[in-house]
Amino acid sequence: xxxxxxxxxxxxxxxxxxxxxxxxxxxxxxxxxxxxxxxxxxxxxxxxxxxxxxxxxxxxxxxxxxxxxxxxxxxxxxxxxxxxxxxxxxxxxxxxxxxxxxxxxxxxxxxxxxxxxxxxxxxxxxxxxxxxxxxxxxxxxxxxxxxxxxxxxxxxxxxxxxxxxxxxxxxxxxxxxxxxxxxxxxxxxxxxxxxxxxxxxxxxxxxxxxxxxxxxxxxxxxxxxxxxxxxxxxxxxxxxxxxxxxxxxxxxxxxxxxxxxxxxxxxxxxxxxxxxxxxxxxxxxxxxxxxxxxxxxxxxxxxxxxxxxxxxxxxxxxxxxxxxxxxxxxxxxxxxxxxxxxxxxxxxxxxxxxxxxxxxxxxxxxxxxxxxxxxxxxxxxxxxxxxxxxxxxxxxxxxxxxxxxxxxxxxxxxxxxxxxxxxxxxxxxxxxxxxxxxxxxxxxxxxxxxxxxxxxxxxxxxxxxxxxxxxxxxxxxxxxxxxxxxxxxxxxxxxxxxxxxxxxxxxxxxxxxxxxxxxxxxxxxxxxxxxxxxxxxxxxxxxxxxxxxxxxxxxxxxxxxxxxxxxxxxxxxxxxxxx
Numbered sequence: 001x002x003x004x005x006x007x008x009x010x011x012x013x014x015x016x017x018x019x020x021x022x023x024x025x026x027x028x029x030x031x032x033x034x035x036x037x038x039x040x041x042x043x044x045x046x047x048x049x050x051x052x053x054x055x056x057x058x059x060x061x062x063x064x065x066x067x068x069x070x071x072x073x074x075x076x077x078x079x080x081x082x083x084x085x086x087x088x089x090x091x092x093x094x095x096x097x098x099x100x101x102x103x104x105x106x107x108x109x110x111x112x113x114x115x116x117x118x119x120x121x122x123x124x125x126x127x128x129x130x131x132x133x134x135x136x137x138x139x140x141x142x143x144x145x146x147x148x149x150x151x152x153x154x155x156x157x158x159x160x161x162x163x164x165x166x167x168x169x170x171x172x173x174x175x176x177x178x179x180x181x182x183x184x185x186x187x188x189x190x191x192x193x194x195x196x197x198x199x200x201x202x203x204x205x206x207x208x209x210x211x212x213x214x215x216x217x218x219x220x221x222x223x224x225x226x227x228x229x230x231x232x233x234x235x236x237x238x239x240x241x242x243x244x245x246x247x248x249x250x251x252x253x254x255x256x257x258x259x260x261x262x263x264x265x266x267x268x269x270x271x272x273x274x275x276x277x278x279x280x281x282x283x284x285x286x287x288x289x290x291x292x293x294x295x296x297x298x299x300x301x302x303x304x305x306x307x308x309x310x311x312x313x314x315x316x317x318x319x320x321x322x323x324x325x326x327x328x329x330x331x332x333x334x335x336x337x338x339x340x341x342x343x344x345x346x347x348x349x350x351x352x353x354x355x356x357x358x359x360x361x362x363x364x365x366x367x368x369x370x371x372x373x374x375x376x377x378x379x380x381x382x383x384x385x386x387x388x389x390x391x392x393x394x395x396x397x398x399x400x401x402x403x404x405x406x407x408x409x410x411x412x413x414x415x416x417x418x419x420x421x422x423x424x425x426x427x428x429x430x431x432x433x434x435x436x437x438x439x440x441x442x443x444x445x446x447x448x449x450x451x452x453x454x455x456x457x458x459x460x461x462x463x464x465x466x467x468x469x470x471x472x473x474x475x476x477x478x479x480x481x482x483x484x485x486x487x488x489x490x491x492x493x494x495x496x497x498x499x500x501x502x503x504x505x506x507x508x509x510x511x512x513x514x515x516x517x518x519x520x521x522x523x524x525x526x527x528x529x530x531x532x533x534x535x536x537x538x539x540x541x542x543x544x545x546x547x548x549x550x551x552x553x554x555x556x557x558x559x560x561x562x563x564x565x566x567x568x569x570x571x572x573x574x575x576x577x578x579x
Contacts, residue, residue, distance in 0.1 A: 004195060005499060006295040025293075025302055025484040029342025031314045032065055032327060034337035039063070042338045043086045044317040045179070049327055050094075051338050064108050067325065067340065075114055086132040088179065091156075095126050095137075102136050103128045105156070105210075118154055118162055118497040129184075131177035133157045134203070136165075137185045139174055140149075140257075151175050151186050153201065153208065165201045172199075175187070178227035179271060179317070181426035184208070185223040185230045185252045198223045198232045200251045211253050218495060224269045225251050229296075231268040231275050234258065234494070246277050246294070247494050256494035258293060272318030272345070273297045276304075276326050278311070291328050293484075295346070297364070304341050305330075318345060343484075352466050353393050358435040360461055362399035365448070368463040371396065376410050377406055377457040378450040387447040392440040394465040400434040402427060406457025409450045414460055417444040424451070427458070440464060 019512045032049050034041040042051040056058050062305040065072040075082065075092065081258040082104075085094040090109045096102050096116075103125045104114040117135060124140040135154045143162075144148065155161035163186060166172045175186040182203050197250045214220050218236030225231070231248040244264045249256040259265070264280040275294040280287060289310035293302040304326060305311045314328040322345035328338050337460040350378040352366030361368060372390045400422055402408045408429050414422035416438050426434050440462075448460050 007150050024341045025304075025346060026482075027324075027341055028074035028482060028485070029038075030340040030342060032067070032311070032338040032340050033063065034332070034339075035515075036335070038336040040329045041084065041313050041334040041337045042329060042340075043315045043538050044325050044340070045087045045089055046317055046326045047091075048087050048321055049325075049338070049340065049570070050085040050092045050108075050423060051327075051329075052083050052085060052334075058098075062092060062106070066108070067342070071108075073108065073111070074262075078114075080530065084126065084128060085396075086129045086177075087133055088177075088181075090323060091130060093128045093130045093135055095128055095422065100124055101126050103135070105130075105135070116154070127174060129175050129177045131183075134177050134181035134184065136175040136186075138175060149173060151184070151185050156324070156424045156427075162486065165210060166199075170195075174222055175412060176224040176424060178225040179260035180227045182227045182425060183225045183230075183362050185213075185232075186227045187221055187223060187232075188212075195404045196220050198230055200225065200230055201252075202252060213249060213251075213253055214256070222267050224268045226272060227251065229270065231270045233266045233268060233277075236527075248275070249494075257491040258494040259293075259301070259491050261489065265292070267314065269315050270543070271324075272556045274316055274318055274345070276314045276316035278314060289342075291326065292487075293326065295486070298346075298486075299490050300487060301489040302486045303347060304484060304485045315517060320485075327563050340482075348452065348474050354439050355397065356400075358397045358437050361397040362433070362435040362461070365397075365463050367466040368397065369465075371462045371464045372446060373448060373462075374448050374460040375447045376412065376450040376460065377459070378452055378454055380411065380454045383449050383451050384449050385449045387445050391443045392464045393442060396440045396465070397463045398422070398434070399461040399463070400426070401459040401461070402431055402433050404457060404459035406455050407453065408432075409456040409458050410459060412452075413448065415445070415447040418443070418566055427452075433458075438462070485573060 002468050003185045032042065033051065038054040040052050040054065042049055047063060047066050050062060050064045050066060051200045052060055053063045058081065060075045060083050062075040062082045063073070064075070064087070070250060070273050070519045077096070079098065079389060081097040082094050083090055090107050090341050092106045092108060094104055102119070102125050102151040103117045104116055106114040111429065122141050125137045127138040129136050137152055138149045139152050141147045148164045151172045153163045153165055169191060173187055173189070175184055179186050184201045187344055188200055196219050197208065197214045199212050201210045213230055219231045220234050221229050223232040228251060230251045231246065234247045235242065235244045244266060245258050245261065245353050246265045246268045247256055247258040261279065266278050268275050268277040275298045276297065277292050278289050278295070280289045288308060288314050289313045290306055291304040291314045294303055306329070309330045309332060311328045311330045314326060316324065316326045318324050323342070324345055325340055325342050327338060327340045329338055351363065352368060353360035355361070371392050372388045374386055374388050376386055383512060398414065398416065398421055399415060408431065409427045410429060411424040412422070413420060413424070414425045421436065421438055422434050446460065446462055450456055450458060494523045544578060
């Protein structure tokens with residue numbers, strides 16, 4: 001999502017805004033499934049949890065549960081061995097093994113039968129992940145010989161849009177997709193055990209922009225993304241001691257940060273501004289693993305579990321309204337079970353900037369709700385006005401993030417209702433943004449237009465009056481709530497993690513032409529088999545700005561001097577009809 005990598009204020013020790021400890025988490029633990037057998041590898045999206053039920057050594061199925069409605073079900077495995085499920089909204093994807101490995105999807109609301117995605121004879125697919133309409137997987141056997149696995153991205157709403165994101169002799173594995181489907185991240189390794197770095201692919205018009213995020217600083221693993229940042233585990237030697245910590249950086253490349261905690265930290269997953277991960281503490285009489293949480297907005301660290309057992313394989317989902325669900329598996333009495341903790345994203349009105357400082361609101365909105373966003377890009381033809389209908393009262397803050405998902409605009413307009421609030425004089429190549437207080441009078445239209453060179457762009461955000469309702473808003477969590485108290489732990493710089501690698505143009509490889517032709521793609525480099533571009537809906541949530549992630553250009557005014565970085569090492573990955 002970040003076209004121009006910057007140092008983000010939510011990733012830094014609060015800068016001039018001051019440090020605060022986030023409010024305690026008031027939530028409730030839930031049992032997802034503690035029945036007979038092993039329930040493991042849970043994933044969550046909104047209220048839906050999908051997980052693997054191991055029936056025997058040779059039999060496995062995918063189960064799901066809606067924690068709001070209580071609806072639970074089993075995806076018929078049709079004699080296969082189903083595993084490695086992921087979920088986005090109502091759609092569950094998983095790997096089915098029946099002589100080979102295939103990728104399937106299943107709608108938990110419609111039921112019916114599971115459907116194979118992009119079927120191809122001889123395909124060997126695993127480690128599938130999903131975010132909205134984007135599915136990614138690791139695949140072997142797409143060409144002859146013993147080449148390592150590669151990473152594919154597939155758009156379910158456009159059957160021709162199958163894109164090979166990697167094409168080399170290194171080992172690509174553990175793909176993850178952001179909840180909004182805008183970014184895919186994975187690890188590329190020199191061998192099966194070392195030389196591992198994190199790479200990302202961001203959806204752009206006509207394909208994907210692929211970037212190498214990490215270099216020689218350490219060995220990286222298990223990445224994830226919220227569309228704004230990529231988070232991963234990094235193992236490196238510090239002062240002669242091997243450490244494993246959680247690190248993150250903008251998904252398009254930029255300054256990396258690390259969370260300096262004792263113990264061994266692993267398996268990070270991110271949704272909105274929150275990172276869930278696991279920590280192994282060997283300081284006591286027993287060595288066990290607990291689930292932790294880190295809030296990028298407030299730099300507050302929470303312990304979600306504290307038991308003699310080891311809680312692992314965690315995942316997290318933050319809904320647009322701020323309701324958070326974290327799931328994990330734990331072994332009890334010899335069997336694996338799945339649990340969850342549900343709470344509302346904490347807000348702190350005391351630390352929310354006042355209307356007298358609109359730039360601070362744009363950098364760290366705190367309890368001010370995000371009313372809406374507009375992404376504006378200068379097309380190749382005539383300039384176009386884009387609009388969004390909003391409704392609110394009081395005094396809000398209008399934030400313009402110049403250069404968001406494009407080059408900075410040299411001219412533009414932003415209207416709020418009938419009035420012009422930002423004009424061409426407020427834009428320029430060296431102008432990172434605008435922040436100003438605006439009146440909110442009932443229903444109104446937010447409109448904007450970008451001018452200048454083709455591809456120049458900016459984003460508009462509008463924040464409303466502070467909202468300090470921290471009630472759970474979920475009947476399943478109102479009674480018997482539990483508190484989790486946080487501790488302030490500022491992150492520290494890891495080092496420059498800018499775009500370092502290049503990839504050749506990618507393609508639909510030999511054996512996929514039939515799939516592309518069936519969907520009407522051409523056989524050249526610019527056919528309709530290209531992955532669709534355009535903007536995914538942004539998801540508002542209380543906290544650090546733009547929906548879908550916690551750190552959307554939050555420090556753009558404070559850090560303008562470092563807002564432009566070398567982008568020559570990036571390349572566009574496109575799907576074409578033939579190799």
